[in-house]
Amino acid sequence: xxxxxDRTGKMTAALRxxxxxxxxxxxxxxxxxxxxxxxxxxxxxxxxxKRLEPTVSLATVYRTLSVLEEExxxxxxxxxxxxARFETTHEDHHDHILDIDTxxxxxxxxxxxxxxxxxIARELGYDVVHHRLELYCRKKL
Amino acid sequence: xxxxxDRTGKMTAALRxxxxxxxxxxxxxxxxxxxxxxxxxxxxxxxxxKRLEPTVSLATVYRTLSVLEEExxxxxxxxxxxxARFETTHEDHHDHILDIDTxxxxxxxxxxxxxxxxxIARELGYDVVHHRLELYCRKKL
DNA sequence: GTTTGTGCAAAGCATTTGCAGCTGG
DNA sequence: CCAGCTGCAAATGCTTTGCACAAAC
Numbered sequence: 001x002x003x004x005x006d007r008t009g010k011m012t013a014a015l016r017x018x019x020x021x022x023x024x025x026x027x028x029x030x031x032x033x034x035x036x037x038x039x040x041x042x043x044x045x046x047x048x049x050k051r052l053e054p055t056v057s058l059a060t061v062y063r064t065l066s067v068l069e070e071e072x073x074x075x076x077x078x079x080x081x082x083x084a085r086f087e088t089t090h091e092d093h094h095d096h097i098l099d100i101d102t103x104x105x106x107x108x109x110x111x112x113x114x115x116x117x118x119x120i121a122r123e124l125g126y127d128v129v130h131h132r133l134e135l136y137c138r139k140k141l
Numbered sequence: 142x143x144x145x146x147d148r149t150g151k152m153t154a155a156l157r158x159x160x161x162x163x164x165x166x167x168x169x170x171x172x173x174x175x176x177x178x179x180x181x182x183x184x185x186x187x188x189x190x191k192r193l194e195p196t197v198s199l200a201t202v203y204r205t206l207s208v209l210e211e212e213x214x215x216x217x218x219x220x221x222x223x224x225a226r227f228e229t230t231h232e233d234h235h236d237h238i239l240d241i242d243t244x245x246x247x248x249x250x251x252x253x254x255x256x257x258x259x260x261i262a263r264e265l266g267y268d269v270v271h272h273r274l275e276l277y278c279r280k281k282l
Numbered sequence: 283g284t285t286t287g288t289g290c291a292a293a294g295c296a297t298t299t300g301c302a303g304c305t306g307g
Numbered sequence: 308c309c310a311g312c313t314g315c316a317a318a319t320g321c322t323t324t325g326c327a328c329a330a331a332c
Contacts, residue, residue, distance in 0.1 A: 021306055021311060042296080057314050062297060078221070080273070083296050097262060100270055108265065113257050117276055120249050121238060126278035129241055132221070133274050135258055137267035162286060162331050183322080198289050203322060224321050 011088075014073050025060050028053035033074060039085040039096075039105045079105075079134060095133040155214050166201050169194035174215060180226040180237075180246045220246075220275060236274040 011030040012022050032048040040048070046061045065086060068074040076084050079098055085105075095113075097106040113133065121128045153163050153171060161167075173189040181189070187202045206227060209215040217225050220239055226246075236254075238247040254274065262269045 023306070023312065025313075055314080059298080059315080060313060063299095063312085066298095078219070080219070097265060097267060099267070106265060106267075108261050110257060110261055113254055116251060116254050116257075117274075120251060121276050121278050122281070124238060124247060124249065125281050126238060126240070126247075126276070127281055128276050128278050131274070131276045133258075133272070135262050135267070135269050135272045137262050137269050140263070140266050140268055164287065164331070166288075196289080200290080200323080201288060204287085204324095207323090 011068070011073055014068075014071050018067070018071050020067060024053050025049070025056045026064050028056055029061060029064050033068075033086070033088050036087070039077060039087050041083050041085045043083075045086065080136065095135075097135045097137050100136050100138050155209075155212050159208070159212050161208060165194050166190070166197045167205050169197055170202060170205050174209075174227070174229050177228070180218060180228050182224050182226045184224075186227065221277065236276075238276045238278050241277050241279050 011034065012027065015022050015026065015030075028049040029045065031052060032045055036045075036048075042058065042061050042065065045065070046056065046058045049056045049061060065074060065076070069076050072089055074086050075089055076086055077096070078084050079096070092109060093114075094107040094109045097108060098104070099106070117131055118128055153168065156163050156167060156171075169190040170186065172193060173186055177186075177189075183199065183202050183206065186206070187197065187199045190197045190202060206215060206217070210217050213230055215227050215229055217227055218237070219225050220237070233250060234255075235248040235250045238249060239245070240247070258272055259269055
C-alpha cells in the first residue's frame with residue numbers, strides 16, 4: 001500500500017512536472033494503473049477507474065493514457081488480437097510471453113537477445129531505436 | 142518471368158487444393174503478390190490488382206487475403222502504425238527490421254535468437270507456438 | 283443448375299476529435 | 308477568472324459482413 005501510493009505520487013508528480021492539471025479523473029486512472037499487475041486494455045482500465053470516480057469517460061481514459069505515454073509513465077503494447085494494453089513503466093526493460101489460451105502476460109528479460117538484435121541491425125547498417133519481441137506460447141503439459 | 146508464373150501457378154494450385162474456386166479477381170491478386178518484393182498493405186495490393194483486373198474490389202482483396210493466410214500462402218504482419226501488410230510465404234522463416242523513416246522492410250534471420258527464445262519459454266514452462274520480432278531502426282550515418 | 287464468389291454499401295471495433303460546458307490553480 | 312479538462316456524440320481508419328447478382332464447375 002505504501003508502495004502503491006508512492007507510485008501514484010510519482011505519477012501525479014510527473015503530471016505536475018509536465019504542466020498538466022491534476023484532475024479527479026486522472027488521479028483515479030493513475031491509482032488504477034499503479035495497482036494493476038496485469039496488462040489491462042483501455043476498456044478494462046475505464047471500468048476499474050469508474051469504481052473510484054464514476055464520472056470518468058472512456059475518451060478521457062484514452063486521452064490520459066496518451067499523455068502518460070508521452071511522458072514515459074506508461075507503455076502501450078499492441079499484442080495480437082484486440083486492442084492496446086497498458087502497463088506502468090518500470091525500471092528494467094523487458095519483453096513479453098503471451099499465453100495463447102488464457103491471454104495472460106508474462107514478462108521476461110534477455111540481455112543476450114538484446115545484444116544479438118543490435119549486432120544484426122549494425123551489420124545491416126542500422127541502429128535499433130526500439131523493438132518488439134513477443135512469444136506467443138502454450139503451457140507445457 | 143518463369144519464376145513468377147511458377148509462383149502464381151503454385152498459388153492457384155493451392156486454391157484448387159483447398160477446394161476454392163479460381164476466379165479472375167483471385168488470379169490478379171495472386172499475380173500481384175507473386176511479383177511483390179516489398180510488404181504491401183491491402184489498399185496497395187488492391188491498386189496493383191486493379192491494373193490487371195479492374196473489377197476487383199477491396200472487399201475481395203481482404204477476403205482473398207484471409208483465405209490465403211489460412212492456407213499458409215501469405216503472411217499477415219501488423220507492424221506499428223497503419224494497417225496490416227502482406228507477403229507471400231517463403232521457405233525460410235525470418236523476422237523484420239523496419240526503417241522508421243522510410244517504412245522500408247528488411248528481412249533477417251537469426252537461429253541464435255530463435256534458440257534463446259525457446260530456451261526462455263521452456264524455463265518458464267511454455268512452448269513457443271509463434272513469435273513476433275521487429276526491430277524499429279534508423280539508418281546509421 | 284447449384285454452390286460459391288463478388289461488388290456495393292452498411293456495419294464493426296478500437297481509438298480520436300469537435301464542441302459546449304465544467305473546473306482546477 | 309481563464310486556460311485547460313471533460314463528457315458526449317459524431318468521426319475516423321481499417322477491416323468485415325449482409326445481400327442480391329454474377330460466374331465457376
